[in-house]
Amino acid sequence: MRLVKILKNTLLVLTACLVLSACATKKEVATDIQGQMQGDVYTGTDTVEYLADGVPDRVFFATNESILTTASRETLRAQAGWLRKNSNINVVLEGHADERGTREYNLALGERRANAAKDYLMTYGISSDRITVLSYGKERPVDSGSNPLAWSKNRRSVTVKAN
């Protein structure tokens, strides 16, 4: 029974290989993007800036989503730690969407993303008084490309020092 399953899987892999080898160039492009995206969430560091050593300023989201990924939560915990150490600093969380949505919905989506980050910072002890949320919708992309990788960089919440 197990053997049948293994065989079946091998067959599937084989067919997949055949399909892929037919368009080898396409495969290379796919791996390239793969290196910087997980699902359609950006995992690269191209656009990321740092609030302090080891404290990235932004987290990324899947299309139409505002759920924080494991990596995002790690980033936000680092931000919370940094904010606890620098209790005089307030921040603005700027939420953004990619260009593949209607303008008004994207404004709301950016707000929802920034709030997801805010909620997480608050559970790690940062007072809501120190956090302002601001949505730019799709108005301020960091990457002007019209491709999935560019869009993934643009779906973000960026923590910016307010003072």
Place this chain on the structure above:
Amino acid sequence: MTKKILILLLILIPIKANALIEVDITRGNLNPLPLAVSPLSIDEESRKGFEKILKKENIGSEISNIVENNLRTSGLFNPLDKKAFLQAPDIANLKPRFEDWNLIKAQALITGKVNYVDDKLRVEFRLWDVLAAKEMMALAFTTVPSNWRRVGHIISDKVYERLTGEKGYFDTRIIYVSEEGPKTQRIKKLAIMDQDGANNKFLTLGNELVLTPRFNPASQMVTYLSYFKNMPRVYLLDIETGTQEVVGDFPGMTFAPRFSPDGKKIIMSFAKDGKSDIYTMDLENRIVDKITNHPSIDTSPSYSPDGKYITFNSDRSGYQQIYVMKNDGTDVKRISFGNGLYGTPVWSPRGDLIAFTKLHKGKFYIGVMRTDGSGERLLTENYYQEAPSWSPNGRVLIFYRETKTNSKGEGFSAKLWSIDLTGYNERQIKTPTDASDPSWSSLLSN
């Protein structure tokens, strides 16, 4: 046998024409009505008078050019080449020689006269049915000379109404967002222009981001979103005086504003804690009402023309879809059930349709559906386009379209386009800069 049929047809056409010409605007018009717009005649003294004030050599020809251009862009009419006209404008206006106009295949003829009287512009014009050899309409009006473009638009509206049986949309303005600069740092300004692109004027300087301007029913006020002091809020702007004010006192972002059909309220979204709900504010007594209350994103609200219903989009089902509810927020019903995401619903001024943006398999569509969601019809497909706004007669939609950038992120543009409800007659509306978020005014003269 064929000859007999031909003769019969020849007799039948004039009989039909005796009922006077009529243009059917409910179908895609693939055979626009051929018509002749004779330049408005003008005597030498009047010509010189206007030349001095308006710096236009022949204001009669200028006005008829506006009429001709309007009728052509409607897609319903085919204005014929003036070079083929056999009759001089002044004589044609007195008594057209219908055989001559028939010869160049004109079915309708517009003639007229311009006079300079007491520092005023006096215009008379006539619409003729060439086949029936009859006058269909004659009107005259007097106005200040600087209104000459509007005169052209009003004549166009009268002709359109007489020939189609429905109000025109030429004496109208478009408010929109002018865009300049790189995609990552766009500079946006409010701009206003006549429906045909003339008289373009910027209303803000571009110091702060502005979005989604919409006219009030009287077309004197505009509600829009501004990032003034980095606080995205709904504002109200008086176009004539330039005075601006924030709408309401919300502790956070307000956006997606529109006027109620009586102009007394603004309906908009307020975002807080990751939820966006729909609110109204009465402009007179400042009373704020919360219309929706749901943990989802509820936005892009638009009233029905009788003010009794509101359509909006919400992701309460998990994805962005279109809903209709009563104006107090009760009786919420989802109406979009096709494949893909649906947004930016806008109720037609006639009340029977809702225009929307649809995103499906990586393409954006502008479409219409009945108010119960049935009869969905997609009018145009593109890489990116959204935000339809209705012409006041509900026959044309204006929207904006963005282009895909190349691999280097270059080649971005945003332009205004219009399309007929029939799905035909798609046209770009020329603007001095890139443009988005168009909103069509009501008819300025009635």
